[in-house]
Amino acid sequence: MGQKFRQPQIHKTLVTKLIGMALGMFVFGFLLVPLYDIFCDITGIGGKFDTQAAVVTVQTPTDDRTITVEFVASLNEYAPWEFRPSTTSIQVRPGEMYDTTFYARNLTDREITGQAVPSIAPGQAVKYFKKTECFCFTSQQFTARESRDMPLQFVVDPDLPRHIDRLTLSYTFFVAKQVANN
Amino acid sequence: MSATAADIHDNHDDHGPVHTGIKRWLFTTNHKDIGTLYLVFSLIMLFVGGLMAMIIRAELFQPGLQFVNPNFFNQMVTLHALVMVFGMIMPAFAGFANWMIPLMIGAPDMALPRLNNWSFWLLPFAVVLLASTLFMPGGAPASGWTLYPPLVLQTGDAFPFAIFAVHLLGISSIMAAINIIVTIMNLRTPSMSLMQMPLFVWGWLITAYLLIAVMPVLAGGVTMLLMDQFFATSFFQAAGGGDPVLFQHIFWFFGHPEVYIIILPAFGIISQIIPAFSRKPLFGHSAMIYAMASIAFLSFIVWAHHMFTVGMPLAGQMFFMLSTMLIAIPTGVKVFNWTATMWQGSLSFETPMLFAIAFLFLFTIGGFSGLMMAMAPPDFQYHDTYFIVAHFHYVLVPGAMFAAIAGCYFWLPKWTGHMYDERLGQIHFWLSTIFVNLTFFPQHFVGLAGMPRRIPDYAVQFTNFNAMSSIGSFGFGLSQLLLVYVIYKCVKGARKATAEVWDSPEGLEWTVPSPVPYHAFDKAPTYTPRNWGG
Numbered sequence: 001m002g003q004k005f006r007q008p009q010i011h012k013t014l015v016t017k018l019i020g021m022a023l024g025m026f027v028f029g030f031l032l033v034p035l036y037d038i039f040c041d042i043t044g045i046g047g048k049f050d051t052q053a054a055v056v057t058v059q060t061p062t063d064d065r066t067i068t069v070e071f072v073a074s075l076n077e078y079a080p081w082e083f084r085p086s087t088t089s090i091q092v093r094p095g096e097m098y099d100t101t102f103y104a105r106n107l108t109d110r111e112i113t114g115q116a117v118p119s120i121a122p123g124q125a126v127k128y129f130k131k132t133e134c135f136c137f138t139s140q141q142f143t144a145r146e147s148r149d150m151p152l153q154f155v156v157d158p159d160l161p162r163h164i165d166r167l168t169l170s171y172t173f174f175v176a177k178q179v180a181n182n
Numbered sequence: 183m184s185a186t187a188a189d190i191h192d193n194h195d196d197h198g199p200v201h202t203g204i205k206r207w208l209f210t211t212n213h214k215d216i217g218t219l220y221l222v223f224s225l226i227m228l229f230v231g232g233l234m235a236m237i238i239r240a241e242l243f244q245p246g247l248q249f250v251n252p253n254f255f256n257q258m259v260t261l262h263a264l265v266m267v268f269g270m271i272m273p274a275f276a277g278f279a280n281w282m283i284p285l286m287i288g289a290p291d292m293a294l295p296r297l298n299n300w301s302f303w304l305l306p307f308a309v310v311l312l313a314s315t316l317f318m319p320g321g322a323p324a325s326g327w328t329l330y331p332p333l334v335l336q337t338g339d340a341f342p343f344a345i346f347a348v349h350l351l352g353i354s355s356i357m358a359a360i361n362i363i364v365t366i367m368n369l370r371t372p373s374m375s376l377m378q379m380p381l382f383v384w385g386w387l388i389t390a391y392l393l394i395a396v397m398p399v400l401a402g403g404v405t406m407l408l409m410d411q412f413f414a415t416s417f418f419q420a421a422g423g424g425d426p427v428l429f430q431h432i433f434w435f436f437g438h439p440e441v442y443i444i445i446l447p448a449f450g451i452i453s454q455i456i457p458a459f460s461r462k463p464l465f466g467h468s469a470m471i472y473a474m475a476s477i478a479f480l481s482f483i484v485w486a487h488h489m490f491t492v493g494m495p496l497a498g499q500m501f502f503m504l505s506t507m508l509i510a511i512p513t514g515v516k517v518f519n520w521t522a523t524m525w526q527g528s529l530s531f532e533t534p535m536l537f538a539i540a541f542l543f544l545f546t547i548g549g550f551s552g553l554m555m556a557m558a559p560p561d562f563q564y565h566d567t568y569f570i571v572a573h574f575h576y577v578l579v580p581g582a583m584f585a586a587i588a589g590c591y592f593w594l595p596k597w598t599g600h601m602y603d604e605r606l607g608q609i610h611f612w613l614s615t616i617f618v619n620l621t622f623f624p625q626h627f628v629g630l631a632g633m634p635r636r637i638p639d640y641a642v643q644f645t646n647f648n649a650m651s652s653i654g655s656f657g658f659g660l661s662q663l664l665l666v667y668v669i670y671k672c673v674k675g676a677r678k679a680t681a682e683v684w685d686s687p688e689g690l691e692w693t694v695p696s697p698v699p700y701h702a703f704d705k706a707p708t709y710t711p712r713n714w715g716g
Contacts, residue, residue: 011293011364018360022394029402029432033417036428076332076421117420123493174421 054130056155059095065165066091067156072170073102080108083173086149094158102135104173105147113176114140116150121168128157129167139176198700208303211295213280214698218597219302220277221590225666227269227309232659234262239621239652241638245645255638256324257316263327267444268351269309271578274586275447276301276358279386282593283362285691285698286380288371288707293364301357308350315340315347326636328433329404331418331426335411342412345404352397359390359397371690374709377468380689384471385450388478392439392446395482400436403429427492434485442481445545445577446474448585449516452538455592456520458687459535460527463714466519473512473519480509490561499558506556510549517546530685533607537588540580540615548576551626566636569629575622580615587614587665594672595679599697602672610668613661620654688712 069092071085082105092098106112116136120126131137135150142148156167199206199215210216237258241249250258280298284291292298315322320338323329329348337344366387370379379387406417407429416422418429449470457464464470486494486502494502520542529535551573555561564570595601624647629635633644640648679696686692690709694702 011368014364014367015294015360018363018394022356022360022398024398025395026398026402029399029435030406032399032402032432032435033406033428036425036431040425077336115421117423119420121493124495172420 054132054155056097056130056132056157059158064093065162066093067160067164068092068166069098069154069156070166070168071100071102072168074170074172076172076174079173079175080112081105081114081173082107082147083171092156094156094160097132097153097155099151099153101149101151102171103147103149104140104142106142106145109144111141111143114142114173115176116140116171116173119170119172121170122164125160125164125167128160129169130155130157136171209299211291211299212700213284213292213295213298214597214700216292216298216302217277217279217281220273220280220305223302223305224270224274224277224586225669227265227273228662230309230313231262231265231270232662234258234265235655236659238262239655242640242648243652244649245640245642247639250638252638253321253324256326256636257322259636260323260326261312261316264312264348265309266578267327267440268348268355269305269312271444271582271586272355273305274583275386275389275444276355278382278447278451278586278589278593279358279362281597282691283365283383283386284369285596285694285702286383286689287366287369287374288690288703288709289365289369290701290703291369292361293369294361297357298361301354301361304350304354304357308347308354311343311350312347315343318343328430328437329407330433331407331410331429334407342408345408348404349401352401355393356397359393362386362390363394371703371706371709373706374690377471378709378711380450381453381464381467381470381474382447382450385446385448385453385474388474389443389446392443392478392481396436396439396443399432400440403432403436406432427489430489430492431486434488435482437488438485439478439481441574441577442477444582446478448541448582449474451585451589451592452520452541454687454689455534455538455588456523456542458592458684459530459532459538460524461529461685462523462527463688463712464519465522465525466515469515470519473515476512477509480505480512484509487556487558487561490558491565503556503558507553510553510556513549517542517549532591532684533602533604533611534588534592536608536611537584537591540611541584541588544580544584544615544618545577548573548578548581551576564629566634567629568625568633568635571635572622572625572629575625579622580618584614584618590665590669592684593691594669595683596691596696596698598673599679599695600672600676601679601683602668603676606664606668606671610661610664613664614658617654617657617661621651621658622654624648624650624654 068089070089071087073083073085075081075083082103084103086101086103090098090100102116104114118131118134118136120129131152131154133151133153135152140150199210199212201209207215207219210219237250238255241247241255280292283289312322318338318340320340322340323334323337323344325334325337335341366379366383370376406415409415410417410419410424414422416424418424418426420426453464453470484502484506486498487506490499490502531539551569555564555570555573591602591607628640628644628647628651631644633640633648681695682692683696684692690703690707691698693707
């Protein structure tokens, strides 16, 4: 009664394959990072901006629609700044150029450097919101207790999908040493 | 790796453990010993995680803060989930796998016995490492088990310890999974084809592949957290061009298959028990296998239904909504087939069957609330409320955990050679079933009314339902002490069990004596599928 088991030598092949699979999936986990960036880039859903000034030609508005652009300033915990937009929202016509400023003040007695990181909602609008000048393109140096208004100049592209009538532009102001190789 | 189970078996003539005392358990390579270790460990963790749940429910008994501060409350929420998922339910099923898979497929032992020993013994260390975070400056992680950044990065000194604990738990599961696959593929008795394998074995085969596919992704994700915190990378830090939402994608790419890792072995156990007490073959054996495989495949493409509210494009919401709802089809096949197995069977209602039927009802309730949340538009209302808490506790407690309890009653006589106390078992069943519903059913209502999860305080209008829920949970927790007593009594000795234990159930595991000899199947047994006639 009873038969011989399958030859156990074949364990090694299968175990090697399975370990290979596990290691492969570990690498795949890291591959998700560039894949995610590419995916967000193509679909524009991440709401992330280029850090370069856009080159745009100012156009005459083709229709009379207006878009509300809202400005939000945020700080993470322990940030040594006061930081706020000088106006919280403006009505814009697509194609025209607008200027506004964000106010920041160093609350410490030493020199610090800040870096603003922008984000826009809804994320699909990122392609249509063009900044020709922005304090977020470079880091911002502040001497002790210094305060200043930092400029922002932008155009909303007339191709902005018609269902979007409100954009929220948000900046988070970080201490620059937190910002690694942006 | 070339020292196989068969070789090791041939090397010792005595048919008992090589070592005695504590050394037997530390050095054992015997699948039955390791299965027992897993199950005992899981039972201990049930009470550790349960105690944390009791602290949560005591705090939520009334609105306002009574017993703990909010930060400690959130640490309890986090550790309760991690302990229950990685320390209790997954080891419980690993215990069943160790004990039953070799017996069901006629193998002498697991294919890689030393690896088996190691995968178990990593667990106690991992859990101690995790629990030790409670005593570190800043306390344990308080971010919830999902470990979302940036919140989780605010954990104090405990942060790297918690991450390493997750790494260890992951390594342990991956090793167990490799062992199970190799055992099933290489040590199955040659007369049993893959499609003839019992459903429990199939459930675990699929689960093991899922584990190998997703545990490394979790390991990668938490490693990125660690790098963000200590090596100045910016995977998830917006300041450096990263995106915290990416972590949610990585986590749920692991997290959704993880829920099937927990439930597929439970499906397997239920598929063994229902036919045994219906005295009929399982309805649609192959359909059940294909259903499990389909569920496993779909689990990889539905993850973002956990994060509908992050701001996805419409197309993304549609895709994840529809693919999620597709899972209801194979799951429905399983529920209908279990019901059809009972249809016109000669049913008897011993404790394992009672738990299996309760599983069938209550898991289905959890499945339905899952369907509600699969729909993106209403999910915005349910997201992060007690409704989701009710949903996943219905699939995990009267779902996965009831299946584990059912399996425990079902196979306890096989393991110990003694019948458990049927009367106490039935009392345990009724107490558990009543209290589990009292605990979790009211949470649907407070959730729909807007009570958020993971908050130690709540608006006064939720008081009554929360009080009911707390009373239910205390009752449920205490009822489990009865389970411990029933197991203790059964192990100590009682009426002798026959080899078949039940009324001629099908399967190779019932052909060996009860208790199972320390070494069974030194020659591959001949498997012949039963001819049920009719």
